[in-house]
Amino acid sequence: MLRAEHRSARGSVSAAPAVAAMEPVQAEDTELGILDRLGSVILLRRDSALFREGDAANCYYKIVSGAVRSCKLLADGRRHITDFFLAGDFIGVDALKTYSCTAEAVNDATLVCYERRDIDALILRSPRVGRFLLSRVCAELSEARCRMLMLGRMSARERLASFLLRIAARSRHQDRDTIPLPMTRSDIGDHLGLRTETVCRTFADLKNAGLIEVASPHELRVLQRQALAALAQGV
Amino acid sequence: MLRAEHRSARGSVSAAPAVAAMEPVQAEDTELGILDRLGSVILLRRDSALFREGDAANCYYKIVSGAVRSCKLLADGRRHITDFFLAGDFIGVDALKTYSCTAEAVNDATLVCYERRDIDALILRSPRVGRFLLSRVCAELSEARCRMLMLGRMSARERLASFLLRIAARSRHQDRDTIPLPMTRSDIGDHLGLRTETVCRTFADLKNAGLIEVASPHELRVLQRQALAALAQGV
DNA sequence: CGTCCAGTTGATGTAAATCAAACCCAGTGG
DNA sequence: CCACTGGGTTTGATTTACATCAACTGGACG
Numbered sequence: 077m078l079r080a081e082h083r084s085a086r087g088s089v090s091a092a093p094a095v096a097a098m099e100p101v102q103a104e105d106t107e108l109g110i111l112d113r114l115g116s117v118i119l120l121r122r123d124s125a126l127f128r129e130g131d132a133a134n135c136y137y138k139i140v141s142g143a144v145r146s147c148k149l150l151a152d153g154r155r156h157i158t159d160f161f162l163a164g165d166f167i168g169v170d171a172l173k174t175y176s177c178t179a180e181a182v183n184d185a186t187l188v189c190y191e192r193r194d195i196d197a198l199i200l201r202s203p204r205v206g207r208f209l210l211s212r213v214c215a216e217l218s219e220a221r222c223r224m225l226m227l228g229r230m231s232a233r234e235r236l237a238s239f240l241l242r243i244a245a246r247s248r249h250q251d252r253d254t255i256p257l258p259m260t261r262s263d264i265g266d267h268l269g270l271r272t273e274t275v276c277r278t279f280a281d282l283k284n285a286g287l288i289e290v291a292s293p294h295e296l297r298v299l300q301r302q303a304l305a306a307l308a309q310g311v
Numbered sequence: 312m313l314r315a316e317h318r319s320a321r322g323s324v325s326a327a328p329a330v331a332a333m334e335p336v337q338a339e340d341t342e343l344g345i346l347d348r349l350g351s352v353i354l355l356r357r358d359s360a361l362f363r364e365g366d367a368a369n370c371y372y373k374i375v376s377g378a379v380r381s382c383k384l385l386a387d388g389r390r391h392i393t394d395f396f397l398a399g400d401f402i403g404v405d406a407l408k409t410y411s412c413t414a415e416a417v418n419d420a421t422l423v424c425y426e427r428r429d430i431d432a433l434i435l436r437s438p439r440v441g442r443f444l445l446s447r448v449c450a451e452l453s454e455a456r457c458r459m460l461m462l463g464r465m466s467a468r469e470r471l472a473s474f475l476l477r478i479a480a481r482s483r484h485q486d487r488d489t490i491p492l493p494m495t496r497s498d499i500g501d502h503l504g505l506r507t508e509t510v511c512r513t514f515a516d517l518k519n520a521g522l523i524e525v526a527s528p529h530e531l532r533v534l535q536r537q538a539l540a541a542l543a544q545g546v
Numbered sequence: 547c548g549t550c551c552a553g554t555t556g557a558t559g560t561a562a563a564t565c566a567a568a569c570c571c572a573g574t575g576g
Numbered sequence: 577c578c579a580c581t582g583g584g585t586t587t588g589a590t591t592t593a594c595a596t597c598a599a600c601t602g603g604a605c606g
């Protein structure tokens with residue numbers, strides 16, 4: 077049974093230039109002002125697919141708002157979410173000829189789409205852009221390795237702690253200790269190699285231990301960052 | 312308790328040019344003849360470290376013979392082997408400033424070492440080399456994602472099946488169905504997120520099911536490739 | 547011949563999965 | 577305004593795959 081049901085519609089592509097949407101979210105972006113002129117904006121509705129595993133990789137994307145998940149499926153529907161992408165993140169940069177994951181919107185999202193042929197042409201003139209994209213891929217690989225250690229060797233509590241801190245660090249909320257969780261419990265489970273119920277119970281667990289506070293299913297607060305960080309590192 | 316004990320000695324570096332050791336093992340290599348002139352040969356004894364997580368990344372390496380494991384450790388000694396590298400594989404190409412994993416020899420190994428500054432200079436003149444290295448990193452990332460799916464969602468039998476087929480495909484043995492396993496059961500366990508005992512039992516399991524034959528602890532044979540492949544894909 | 551270490555096999559424990567039932571809340575529609 | 581629906585979430589009871597603890601084997605080596 078397939079868990080993920082997609083509304084088959086792809087995001088509607090507007091032809092508008094992306095400049096307005098591209099205020100620099102990350103430091104590196106300032107180096108890449110050239111990119112802004114090349115992108116076009118895409119709106120993606122909750123649960124619709126940006127691209128699927130195996131599709132020809134014609135575009136790179138950058139997330140402006142909302143969240144995207146990249147996932148792989150087994151034949152019988154078991155799913156793994158390889159990563160969540162938040163505002164400012166690039167997605168699809170690691171593709172060779174085809175995408176190695178399916179990408180779907182976690183909630184309604186806005187992205188900028190860059191044609192690969194444009195970028196590849198740009199790289200020839202501006203090696204800095206090439207180095208930047210390479211650095212993104214290397215960083216993702218390094219992250220992936222941390223994630224493998226987590227999946228192979230850490231307990232549910234430890235997984236959840238490291239997940240929360242990672243999300244907290246990336247979704248730069250005005251309040252450092254408030255963590256927005258746009259995804260469902262089942263998404264989190266499929267990312268951490270746990271079932272929904274275990275994610276719930278473990279949240280309850282961390283709450284009872286006084287490490288976090290569950291404001292709502294989609295927002296929680298860090299109460300003891302130290303303790304959480306210790307857990308996340310397996311100490 | 313730390314599982315991995317290293318003899319502290321690094322591999323001894325010989326100053327000899329690498330040409331002799333560099334007969335092309337993979338198709339892509341022929342494109343990279345230029346590289347051959349730049350490398351120097353390294354001999355690495357079993358269990359000694361090539362580099363450690365956090366070391367400044369000054370070199371790329373290519374394995375000529377033997378096997379190397381790349382691993383990450385938690386403070387309390389829990390270990391994950393992110394990958395095994397066999398003859399023909401490149402290692403360290405994904406590093407940014409520092410290596411994100413420790414690399415150790417599984418058995419006595421021969422590698423070629425390329426100074427990064429040499430390669431980086433070469434890339435400016437020959438973008439083909441750059442593209443090749445980028446493609447290696449992307450392929451590794453794609454592999455890593457498959458591995459995450461495996462660690463998060465597959466049973467011990469399925470993990471072992473997919474591991475065996477992957478090793479079989481990469482270590483091009485004259486006999487397609489004979490799989491050399493240079494690493495220990497504990498190495499395999501740390502790669503698959505299982506304990507040594509479970510690896511043993513699962514081997515026994517696959518043997519009883521008639522899927523494989525265990526010639527010796529370090530060599531086994533595939534009897535039913537189809538069935539093994541089905542397991543590996545989670546069908 | 548004893549030591550050592552990787553591998554194997556057996557008995558028991560446990561974290562997380564599975565099965566099952568509420569619960570909560572935002573829509574929707576009578 | 578309230579009953580009804582349905583998706584996501586939560587909590588409880590039970591099962592299970594794998595971990596853990598423990599003991600034995602067998603080859604390598606001084």
